[in-house]
Amino acid sequence: MDISHFLDVLWLARSPILKGVGVTLSISLLAICCGTLLGVIVGLALTYAKAPLRWIVRGYTDFIRGTPVLVLVLASYYVLGTIGLDLGPFQAGILALAVFCSSHVGEIVRGALQSIPKGQTEAAKAIGLTFPQTFAYVLGPQALRQVLPAWVNTAAEMVKASTLLSIIGVAELLLRTQELISRSFMSLEFYFFAGFLYFTINYAIERFGRYVERKIAVPS
Amino acid sequence: MPNNLLEIRDLHKSYGDVEVLKGVDCTMQQGDVVSIIGSSGSGKTTMLRCINMLEEFQSGSISIDGEEIGYEMAGTQRRRKKEKEIARQRALTGMAFQQFNLFPHMSAVRNVMLGLIKVKKLDKDEARAVSEKWLDRVGLLARADHFPGQLSGGQQQRVAIARAIAMNPRLMLFDEVTSALDPELVNEVLQVIKTLAQDGMSMLLVTHEMRFAYEVSNRVIFMNQGLIGEEGNPRDMFHKPKSERLAEFLKTSSFA
Numbered sequence: 001m002d003i004s005h006f007l008d009v010l011w012l013a014r015s016p017i018l019k020g021v022g023v024t025l026s027i028s029l030l031a032i033c034c035g036t037l038l039g040v041i042v043g044l045a046l047t048y049a050k051a052p053l054r055w056i057v058r059g060y061t062d063f064i065r066g067t068p069v070l071v072l073v074l075a076s077y078y079v080l081g082t083i084g085l086d087l088g089p090f091q092a093g094i095l096a097l098a099v100f101c102s103s104h105v106g107e108i109v110r111g112a113l114q115s116i117p118k119g120q121t122e123a124a125k126a127i128g129l130t131f132p133q134t135f136a137y138v139l140g141p142q143a144l145r146q147v148l149p150a151w152v153n154t155a156a157e158m159v160k161a162s163t164l165l166s167i168i169g170v171a172e173l174l175l176r177t178q179e180l181i182s183r184s185f186m187s188l189e190f191y192f193f194a195g196f197l198y199f200t201i202n203y204a205i206e207r208f209g210r211y212v213e214r215k216i217a218v219p220s
Numbered sequence: 221m222p223n224n225l226l227e228i229r230d231l232h233k234s235y236g237d238v239e240v241l242k243g244v245d246c247t248m249q250q251g252d253v254v255s256i257i258g259s260s261g262s263g264k265t266t267m268l269r270c271i272n273m274l275e276e277f278q279s280g281s282i283s284i285d286g287e288e289i290g291y292e293m294a295g296t297q298r299r300r301k302k303e304k305e306i307a308r309q310r311a312l313t314g315m316a317f318q319q320f321n322l323f324p325h326m327s328a329v330r331n332v333m334l335g336l337i338k339v340k341k342l343d344k345d346e347a348r349a350v351s352e353k354w355l356d357r358v359g360l361l362a363r364a365d366h367f368p369g370q371l372s373g374g375q376q377q378r379v380a381i382a383r384a385i386a387m388n389p390r391l392m393l394f395d396e397v398t399s400a401l402d403p404e405l406v407n408e409v410l411q412v413i414k415t416l417a418q419d420g421m422s423m424l425l426v427t428h429e430m431r432f433a434y435e436v437s438n439r440v441i442f443m444n445q446g447l448i449g450e451e452g453n454p455r456d457m458f459h460k461p462k463s464e465r466l467a468e469f470l471k472t473s474s475f476a
Contacts (some may be wrong), residue, residue: 219367
């Protein structure tokens with residue numbers, strides 16, 4: 001393996017790679033944001049909603065979590081089209097990832113909320129807080145601290161899952177890498193490099209999560 | 221005739237098929253310090269929790285200063301009041317719990333400030349001043365910025381009492397507040413409660429500390445199987461129990 005030759009090729013390929021990284025980051029960011037937003041709603045419904053709604057949401061999370069992400073991606077791209085919802089590969093991919101993300105975040109949020117002792121709610125009620133206030137100042141902040149490590153994990157999973165969008169033709173980092181390989185035949189080098197880039201993104205997410213965790217840690 | 225501070229009429233409460241309160245009547249006047257004693261399962265804690273609407277109850281009524289708590293009549297239908305109204309009524313009473321239930325993500329002073337800001341709508345500086353005054357009263361001003369995890373059980377319970385009482389409730393409810401404490405920490409909490417009693421705070425205490433109930437209360441209620449078994453002044457209750465059940469209970473409890 002000739003390093004300087006690879007670096008030359010890499011330099012020439014900088015534009016498609018950077019574009020690929022950009023698309024991967026946008027997919028991940030959008031999927032994580034939408035998925036988290038939806039996931040918090042799912043988590044709240046799983047914890048506090050009355051029976052019929054709760055069952056529906058429970059069915060949703062169980063179904064999504066039991067389905068491979070790739071199947072979700074393919075379904076969102078090919079199946080939704082047949083029922084008239086014609087999404088481009090980028091939108092379809094983000095929809096699939098966001099839905100996947102929401103079911104995981106929903107479970108994480110439910111777990112965190114249910115692990116808070118009942119006495120917390122009772123103490124909040126006893127000083128006259130309404131439920132929205134109790135959630136905003138007592139339950140939410142405690143749940144947030146619990147959710148964080150698992151949420152960071154899910155976020156990193158989403159970055160990895162974004163590679164699946166290459167299958168429906170979204171030109172993210174993996175697809176760009178494969179295109180470069182098919183032209184240069186330097187598969188080992190380019191896969192390594194792509195792997196390194198994914199690692200860097202996830203490492204950054206993890207460091208950021210740790211940082212926030214430390215910031216909001218409760219002294220004891 | 222002025223209203224009683226607390227008036228409980230024929231209170232019934234069941235969990236499913238199990239009836240835990242079978243028609244409890246109780247009145248309290250301003251400044252009363254009433255201890256509820258009785259073996260576990262007799263319904264003392266449940267009764268306290270009904271006053272604060274932490275438990276629903278099926279029939280009977282509870283009023284504070286003549287205002288009916290928790291339920292209202294719509295025609296002939298008894299229904300639960302609106303949540304907002306219940307939240308307001310809960311602030312009429314303050315409650316201290318066996319497990320303290322401090323908010324672990326807030327410092328001691330913030331624990332006390334929360335209700336003052338969100339319920340009493342004080343501004344931040346006022347709330348801090350009131351909170352610090354009460355933390356001082358329970359001897360913990362120096363720990364105002366400590367978090368619950370940094371405080372001993374006794375200290376946490378004193379903060380919890382300050383948090384409840386800073387809301388200026390009409391009536392303080394104490395639910396076995398020393399039961400979760402190491403023996404050497406019990407006294408500091410009881411001391412705080414005693415001072416509050418001496419200042420004229422009306423309070424209703426569920427307790428297993430017989431000696432304390434004897435010293436601090438002007439009336440003692442003995443609960444037995446969901447009913448008030450016997451009540452009276454502490455001297456009569458502890459030294460001349462009328463019912464056999466109470467005599468038996470006192471024998472098995474630590475009161476000597």
